[in-house]
Amino acid sequence: MDRNLSESFGNDDENDNISVGLDKTESETDDDVVTDMSDSVEIEDTDEDTSVGLCEAEGDKVSSIASSKARDLSHLKKSPYDRSRLDRRPPVRPSKKERSAGLSPRTIRDDDSDDIEIESDLEGELQEEIKREMEAEPKFRRPSVTWGILLSKEHREAAREVIKYLETEGIDTNMLKQIELPTAVEVMQTRLGFLRKIGLDNEAINNYPLVLGCSVYKNMVPVLKYLKKLGFPQHWVSILVRKYPMILHASVVIDILPVIYFLRGLDIDLVDIPRVLTRYPDLLGFKTEGTMSTSVAYLVSVGVGVRHVGYMLTEYPEILGMRVATVIKPKFDYLMSLGIPQTIVARIIERRPYILGYHLESRMQSNVNHLLEIGVRKEAIPGMIAQFPDILGRILSVSAKDHASWFKDKLMLETDKVAGMIEKMPQVILIPTEMALERIRFLKSQHFTTADIGQMVSQCPQILISSIFSTLRPNLNFLTSEMKRLHTDVVDFPEYFTYSLEGRIKPRFRALTNGDRDLNCSLDWLLNCSDLEFEKRLDGRSDVVDEMVGPSFIMGGQLPGKPEKAKDESHSSEAYEAAAL
Known part of the structure; x- marks a missing residue:
């Protein structure tokens, strides 16, 4: 049967309770609608016979009574209905006007159509039919999907x-x-x-x-x-x-907004959200309480700083789609099994989160095995990974052996010398041979022998990636023309090419030759120390007379390139910047 909008008006003589209900479907188009309600409660009469019978004066009275009573019912909108409580309420007795006009029972309906209750003292088939009709409507209304399986x-x-x-x-x-x-x-x-x-x-x-x-x-x-x-x-x-x-067929409110709020909660800047979603849009299909939450929680539990989570996920959002048990934890455990402390592994992941995307067997374990095959010592692997984590993901099956053989042939180096060179600078096995050959040719043009070049490169492999025009040539010219030294002095201290000419070499040389000072010292004594130590050496107050040893990786120590690096480090920052290329 067609649903009728019911309205009841209390009789003051009989002290009847009054309840106003609204039940308007999308297909109803009746004209007699009363909207004079303070809480946006609409009253609609779909029974044309009864609506015609009401006079205009009585309609005005009805509107005023309904408005006052609707205010009393406003609390029903602010709190969910309790079906069990409403079921126990006594039925509302229709007034005399209702019985004379033949109006249908009164109803109360929530705006969201979540809970519908019928309050009526009618018995028998009429009440049951109304209940069946109202229960047939969907309790939860959501936007309809525009495509689906067709059965018609x-x-x-x-x-x-x-x-x-x-x-x-x-x-x-x-x-x-x-x-x-x-x-x-x-x-x-x-x-x-x-x-x-x-x-x-x-x-x-x-x-x-x-x-x-x-x-x-x-x-x-x-x-x-x-x-x-x-x-x-x-x-x-x-x-x-x-x-x-x-x-394109996702809901902005249901599907997209929860993911955006989740990413913002992980300290990802709003301006970075487009880049994150463009790089890894599968995030829109994940549940926020599933893999995304557990992966972040595990990384924080193993030592990754909470403040670094936002940067990590911005640079490599694929972490949010990695399972802890099958992807993240096995790789973390493998790095620790190589001898790298947990705190160092956590810091490596903070700065290079993409290493978690390397395949464990075909990349990480395979590359470590290739390094061991060309003579690299097992105890040197942790330092190499800390200095250059990308070595775990590069293809070394061919390049490692080819580069090792090339250095042996061109520089006449032994296997242990080549392995030592790779330990000091892992990037050397990825340098294009044409680039390295240009540096070798330049040094030969400056009257260095092949043995000299081999010794220099094995001790300081950064020479192979240093610029000829901005580093090698000007540093060598200043050594021979201004400092009046032999070019062979750099054979014993090839790290000379890693220092800044304007920032360290020239100021140190001026301080050395200033006034009555005329000290004859090695390049190592001149350059391989901090400014404070250099002043002590000039004044003869330094207790360190032996030449300092270059920096090396210490387990649990500071990672190269960390922002907290001291300004007066023993080796110049240019060497580390060149090694990170």
Whole structure:
């Protein structure tokens, strides 16, 4: 039976209770609607016979009474209904006017249609029929999905023309024959044109043809507007949609907003959200209380600083999709098994979070084995990884052996010398041989022998990546012309080329030759110390007379390149910057 909107008006003589109900469906279009309610409660009369019988004066009285009583019922909107409590309430007795007018029982309905209760003293079939009708409505109303599995034969037949049109446009329709499509070709033309406008070609659409089931105005436009509000550039939107086309039929409130709030809670800046989602859009399909939460919690538990989590996830958001038991923990345990302390592993991950994306067996373990095969000592592996974590992910199956053989042939070095050179600077096995050959040729042009070059490179491999025009040539010219030293002096101290000419070499030389001082010292004594130690040496107050040994990795110590690095370090920062290339 058609649902009737019921309204009851109390009789002061009988002290009847009054309740006002609203039950208006989307299909009702009645004209007699009373909206004079302070709390936006609408009263609608769908019974034309009874509405005509009410006079105008009585209608005004009804409106005023309903308005005053609606204020008393305003608390019902602010708190959820208790079905059990309402069921125990006594039924409301209709007034005399209701019985004379034949009005239906009164109802109370929540705005969200979550809980509906009928209060009536009617018995028998009328009450049961009303209950069945109201219970048949969905208790939770959400926006309807615009595509789904079709069971109607009529819809399939109506969509045949649309399928034919898509086939002429080069779209694979195998997955579209069982989903709901618009029956008008013009509508599909609009959808297809819109998708192409935002950067999807036929290849991208064929990878996920279900995107053609999305409504432009109900699905695509709200999502794209929200992405623009987040700060997505237009070309990033195209990249995101191509990587993750499912976003076009996602709900902004239900699917996207929770992920955005979760990322903001991990200290990811709002301006970085577009870059994070564009790099790894699969985050939009994860549950925030699942893998994403556990991966971050594990990293923090093993020593990763909470303040570094935002930076790590911004640089490598794929961490949020990694399972702890099968991905993160095995790699963390393997690095510790190599002899690297847990605190150092945590700091490596803070600065290089992408190493968690390296495959454990085919990359990390394999590369360590290749290094051991070319003569690298096992106890030197932790220092190499701390200095250059990328070595765990590079392809060393060929380059390691080829570079080791090349250095042996060109520089006449023994296996242990080559291995020692790689231990000091792991990046050397990734240097292009053409680049290294240019430096070797330059040194030979400056009258260095092959044996001298081999000794220099094995002791200071940074020479192979130093610039000829800005470092090697000017430093060597200053050594021979201004300092009046032989070029062979750098054979014993090749680290001379790693110091800044203007920042350290020239100031130290001026201080050495200032006034009556005319000290004859080695380059190591002159350069390999801090400014404070150098002043003590000039004044003869230094207790350190032996030449200092270059820096080396100490287990549990400071990582090279850490911001807390002292200004008066023994070796110049240029050497570390060159090694990090």
